[in-house]
Amino acid sequence: MTSTWISRMIIFITLAFLIGPFFIIVAAGLSAGDFLAFPPEGLSLKWYIKVFEVESFRESFALSMFLAVFGTITALFLGVPAAYALSRYNIPYGETIKTVVAAPIIVPGIIVGLALLRYLVVPLNLTITLALFLAHTALVLPYAVRVVSSSLNNLRSDMEEAAVLLGCSRIGAFIRVVLPNIQSGVLAAFILGFVTSFNQVPVSLFLSGPGVRTLPIDMLSYMEITYDPSVAALSALLALMSVIIIFVAEKFLGFSRYV
Amino acid sequence: MSNSFVSLQNVSLAYGKTVAVSNLDLNVRKGELIALLGPSGCGKTTTMRAIAGLMSLHSGSISIDGVDMSRTPANKRGIGLVFQSYALFPHLNAFENVAFGLRIKKFSTPEIATRVGKGLTMVGLSHLAERKPQEMSGGQQQRLSLARSLVMEPKVLLLDEPLSNLDARLRLEMRTELQRVQRDTGITMIFVTHDQSEALALADRIVLMKNGVIEQLGTPDDLYNRPATAFAADFYSVG
């Protein structure tokens, strides 16, 4: 049937456009030559190996990991109570609070980074790491609230009321009834926050300094100096990491329900 | 056959690799009310969609009023189809739903008003012309869907399970309605159903299908009193 054939072509071409470049990077990173080229001149893993040997990459990777993990955890500590409050209570200024918490998504990251640098970091003499940590937390918070809210909205509140009537304290009810049921939502929020923070560039742009850089920023500055395939290899590895995380999340959590 | 109005010759239909209908021959006479009857999966709905042009033929040919329509696209066959889900357009009110096909054909505004008015009156819905389909009952929606197809004055009217979604009372009403429309307009009607009593009550002839082939083709009397196969007998056994 011609229409199915056309249909398949359209999807194929679109997917090629969207995902093709990923395969190109993987292949370019496998180049045995010294320059970035596709198709690669000969195959070699040397660039993939080199990625692990560059010290600044190792350090910035560690920093990005730290920010992603602890920033997201902090965001969850702040965000889960907020999501709970917003979905169960009719709090005064509820709409305002919702907007405030969601604001970081609307404001372009680069502005956030600059503002934080000028008016928080410099005046208060904060360390760059702390500044990055605070910024990443603020950035992940809206996602955390949104995902957990969505999870909470699907959970009826009469369960908690039943638990309380059966003798539980409020906190007890929360821990025994609510938390287990929003577990996958919280996990989904963690993964989403992790990926968002890890891949974040604009916010970190102004806040990063020599020696203290997130991985994407490090890659950008490396690219200003040289075009060798190690950036391609690193990009490929990072992409692979994200893909694996999401794949695992989908398999075990049905991740797409919450996003 | 020379008096065949809708003719399917050696038609085979498939979904990918799964064969739905194989080597079907069927001749429907002009003005006839014929039922495609059978259990789900027998190929009756697939056959209906093929007649409408919504499904392409794996092999064989379909002609309507003597014209080969095998490769004609669905929007040029001059056929009406009342879907089981009614498929009414939620963003348009009743009037506009019925007027849809007329507007496509670029009828003049007064002409559209006349035809739509007649169509709505015929199904008893003129007082609801401004309503949106979501604001109507199931029975009203179905009649609206019927009116939408009828105003196009199609050569053939196809109906997919027209009575299945209705309660007993509405079913009786609708049955009478369909028979009346058929008498008044003389349209050739083909309807699909899994309910043998519906087929018995309404149809001039019944096409009993199973697994993509015709088990028996005949009048209600034929099928009820002279079933050709064990399946047919089974299908028509009471209780």
Place this chain on the structure above:
Amino acid sequence: MFQNRNEGLALALPAAVFTGLLFLLPVGILLSEPFQVDGQWSIQGYVDFAFKPLNQVVFIRTLKLGFLVAFTSAIIGYACAFCIINLDGKHRGRVFGMVMLPLMISPVARTYAWIVILGRTGIVNDTIIGLGLSDTPIRLLFTETAVFLGLLQLFLPLMIISLVSSMENLPKDAVSAARVLGANWFQVFMRIILPLTKDGLVLGGTLVFTGSLTAYITPAILGGSKVLMLETLLYQRVNVANDFVSAGIIATILILMSFGANILLKRVAGTRS
């Protein structure tokens, strides 16, 4: 049990205060800076900014690319979404997953591939020279086209997802019914699909448009200083000239546009019956 509103407020407050102090306050100050000239409130900063030709070029270019990317992604998005909707369940899930996948990969990685494709020794140039269409490599990087392609690739998934989601709510058989009533595909699109998927289009369009306006990485890598967009201009002004006034102005423009788009979105979404 949830009557004690203050209790709820207490739970939500830490998050709100955190974001407010850490985020809104500094940004607010940044935005107010351009209004202060020599200790006085004035809009002179804005006036000066608006009159510089470079700023005008960058502003128009950013808007232009934003609209182009949104428009192109809408067309491709509708085509793709329609095909996806017609797939059966198993395939649909897989294709949908593949469309969403790029969103989870770092924009640096996604943009970087274009260097390989569009560079002087890249795929496109190799093909062009190989086919004899040109003797020397054409400059494809650091052009508006490169930025356009990069942005399109970045945001197309958002449009597709948005459209698929809204097309799933099309009444079953509505398209078939329209076909049987005589509509050709263009008419089916204009009279049935478009009116009924309006919300998805606006959501997708807003996301793509604001995303393109506020993109940094892609214009930075693919446009460099030859093809400046508002965000890369901002970075340049601060890093090179310590020009915080311009930074504040650009920031305000970007925020206003983002905000405006979001409000438009809420309006349209809210009018859904």
